[in-house]
Amino acid sequence: MNGEDTVLVSFCVPAVSQRHASGSTVGFVGLGNMGGHMARNLIKKGHSLIVYDNVPASVEALKADGATVAASPKEVASQTNLIVSMLPASQHVLEVYTGSSGILSSVQKGSLLIDSSTIDPSVSQQMAEESSKAGATFVDAPVSGGVNAARDAGLTFMVGGPEDAFAKAKEVLDKMGKNVVHCGPVGTGQAAKICNNMLLAISMIGTSETMNLGMKLGLDPKLLAKILNMSSGRCWSSEVYNPVPGVLEGVPSSNDYKGGFGTALMTKDLGLAQNAATATKAPTPLGSLAHQIYRIMTNSGYAGKDFSSAFQFLQEQANQK
């Protein structure tokens, strides 16, 4: 769904249990770039799959790999009590779960519904409530790690839901990822993800400003990065993903800001953070300004560049119009 492969370093919680669950039928809704790989990993690990997507080609690919095809989320729900969904945004989750052909229109009592989409935490909570009315349990389980991690079963899942539902969900999620972290009640998986990405955005712009200022004051960028990384200014963005071309190898800044985690995707996540902050009345002055800066960048030609291109945006002087 996104290419944030290199953005999140891996979580250290080891995945231990991989017992049973194999052999059971899993429903899967949403077979895009991420979901397709995730579903395929479940087949590889021995599950029968019943799948749905509104893009015919995506469905065909999974069918070729052995999945059974359903005509709607509703039909998926009528045939299995364990369903995973992976969708682009809140409105798709609302449709897939509560729409007229949605999962909840035919969900079986006792079903476990695992949503790996990155959406507004309040929508996750709303879905949990609706599911509960129908006798099912809903957990949010957004991922970090991009398409490659999805393909290689290397994702990290941040899970929000009751303890026992987490334990059950973990058995399935372990087959698609390498770390599964329980964050608390429903919505906290989303909360953890948007909190991390908000702080990441702040740190990245902060690092970009600082490196640019230091360079204008006569400091060599590699030396400045070294000094920061020995000191209290250090952060993931200065150490692992430095935004100044040439300071580190193998990062997007040294590859014309190609690859990595796109500015437009970061802007979307920051929008979710802002919505959550407004809803909970939490002041986020820097997070809010970071959102605005990425919004302006998205509007100014940086949408498809890695989010570390904040350095380029702040530095540029050549592109005089």
Next chain:
Amino acid sequence: MNGEDTVLVSFCVPAVSQRHASGSTVGFVGLGNMGGHMARNLIKKGHSLIVYDNVPASVEALKADGATVAASPKEVASQTNLIVSMLPASQHVLEVYTGSSGILSSVQKGSLLIDSSTIDPSVSQQMAEESSKAGATFVDAPVSGGVNAARDAGLTFMVGGPEDAFAKAKEVLDKMGKNVVHCGPVGTGQAAKICNNMLLAISMIGTSETMNLGMKLGLDPKLLAKILNMSSGRCWSSEVYNPVPGVLEGVPSSNDYKGGFGTALMTKDLGLAQNAATATKAPTPLGSLAHQIYRIMTNSGYAGKDFSSAFQFLQEQANQK
């Protein structure tokens, strides 16, 4: 001069040379909380000292420890060709060097002048130029580490100046600190310090916002800190100096924000960063907003609290007026 003891983690560059220089006479101007300890360490390591301060009690204390007392910076300069200064702010440095009784009014050709004050880099450059006209060499060497580090000869010095002057300065600085880093030409010592502190301020407020938002979204603060620290949002403020009471032990946030690095001092350093950014035309949107937030905090009762009290400032809801 400030109590930022715990703020900067130590630099890793080992201090190697500790040869000769012992026995020579060193001038020292500015014998406050920091300077007094620094001067005393030079005496302990075998130097003769000739000192000046405009506070009689400070001078008396050093005299008791064996220093010779001068009546002005000018008199210090007439008696030694190696001088260290440690002063509160730019205007004091201007007065001590270029005032009518200042060092440059009687400086000997070939003198080395080492200024450890934290000031505007452009003032350091101006002093270097004036010194050069008088046949002397000026280097800036601001410190990280607070009063305890000054007492224990554990300071880190960030030095700006020519290569050979750095080598000479290092012999003296090694006796007052444990790390001496060459940052580049004159002014880059100041530049490195204000860059680090700007990024630190951004990260600290960012961490405060993020922790507060996450908690309002239902996340346990220790768990959230753990997740951030495993992920791309991690920074020194989240890992080593977390601003939420109870997340870490032995940091100011768990001691009612006492000790540490005061909000007013951080505000002063951010003012230097903003002046430098304006002078070099470097955009610093988050650094600038961080400055404003610490300014407001300074005005609102947080001046003397540790700068991690940004969390408390953003969170507070009880103190209804």
Next chain:
Amino acid sequence: MNGEDTVLVSFCVPAVSQRHASGSTVGFVGLGNMGGHMARNLIKKGHSLIVYDNVPASVEALKADGATVAASPKEVASQTNLIVSMLPASQHVLEVYTGSSGILSSVQKGSLLIDSSTIDPSVSQQMAEESSKAGATFVDAPVSGGVNAARDAGLTFMVGGPEDAFAKAKEVLDKMGKNVVHCGPVGTGQAAKICNNMLLAISMIGTSETMNLGMKLGLDPKLLAKILNMSSGRCWSSEVYNPVPGVLEGVPSSNDYKGGFGTALMTKDLGLAQNAATATKAPTPLGSLAHQIYRIMTNSGYAGKDFSSAFQFLQEQANQK
């Protein structure tokens, strides 16, 4: 619903048509501080009213004034084809229109539904769509002017909806207000209101900063206000509602920031603006920061003070903690 009496200066568009419509039955849902006065004005001008509110006391008051009482919004809709609603926030509008006992569950074809609540424009649009499916027309008509204006039929209505629906709505709204402005399609009434209030918040904080800075630079506040008001810096906040105590008479700043438009209400409106900006991908750096500042003020004891207390918040130095 709020006390923003003094905030919006009056609109100049004269209300012309006041013909017929008198005598017809109007439904009214939401009889709070604002809605109660509005409903009463319709009775005074000759309408029969059928009303609903979930607070019994509010209903009783209107009953005493001659209104017929309904048991639910649904019952209101079954008895008249012209309904006005005045509710606190988006969720109440959703419930009153689309809930199980909501207006749309029994709305008559051809009905005109006028919502005067201040809510998210996208919710207004959603309500219009749902209404259309049921054969009814929905317009948004948020007000400016507070409780006194509601009582005196002096409100300004900003109306979003089709031209002919506007013409019909105007006949009713004219009886509760003195200005009725057509802003465009559904949602644009809300849009106009939140745009105005966002720019107002920016100007007010900007004026507060500027007055405080000027005073610290030695300018007399009355003289500075005079200079600004003759110059390009002038705005409504500097001219009509100056936030510095003593500059103008009869404004909240000269009455300890009592009365006027509360900081918490401004924060709510700025939250709507931010949601709209995020949804439409419009960058609003200053609007976003203004939101954050009012959010922090709301958390710091200013919730109930007039929004011009931004000056006090920025200036304060006495309340050292």
Next chain:
Amino acid sequence: MNGEDTVLVSFCVPAVSQRHASGSTVGFVGLGNMGGHMARNLIKKGHSLIVYDNVPASVEALKADGATVAASPKEVASQTNLIVSMLPASQHVLEVYTGSSGILSSVQKGSLLIDSSTIDPSVSQQMAEESSKAGATFVDAPVSGGVNAARDAGLTFMVGGPEDAFAKAKEVLDKMGKNVVHCGPVGTGQAAKICNNMLLAISMIGTSETMNLGMKLGLDPKLLAKILNMSSGRCWSSEVYNPVPGVLEGVPSSNDYKGGFGTALMTKDLGLAQNAATATKAPTPLGSLAHQIYRIMTNSGYAGKDFSSAFQFLQEQANQK
């Protein structure tokens, strides 16, 4: 010196006294785009002029108009006790007044020195102090109005200095401008100018954000401007200088942002405001962010466009890189 002709609306204080002073000799230092016109107006009104500039062509032009040429500011000061200066920035003022060939090196006791440059208020205060030591009186008198206003003697002067010095200065300034406002002690002329321009920048960006948001929400820009201008959101930028092309005629936004007051010049003035705010410890969150936004715009191709191009900067989506 700048082209801000259209930016400041005129001050209303009438210029009354135009008695004597005619015929006396006036010194003039700084004969650029602004200063040349100003000096010429003094000649036209009957003064003898003795002038200096370091650009030979500028000097020649004035010589052709009848001025006597001096070899340095020092020589100017030795021949007249009434001097006007008009220089680009703080460092030029420092050089012209306190340099080795500066005015103060030969100033006559009782001289009146009028500086019309826009500079840091603290530099004005420093010059006043140095002048006082030499027995002369210094006043700051920055202008609003651009090259055309300078040519047509239509400038507005904001004057800081003692009452009697203001009265004397006004006699001369009246011949170059149409409004002369006394702002208070030395430095307050500069303070008034930078305060106005800071609030102007905030209002302009705020108006740009608001217009763009409203348009994205479906409002017609002319209608939105009309609604704002009837309401509490109105400001000079929305009413007189609207940044959206086509809303008003005869403003830079309707002429591809040509003419008017350039973004780079606004950025410079905002830098002075920030320096003043840092020095006086006045929090200016929106002023500071406005500075950063104009800084980024200056770096991104908007340096030479009118400052109302903030709208274009926020709106742009076409220039995808």
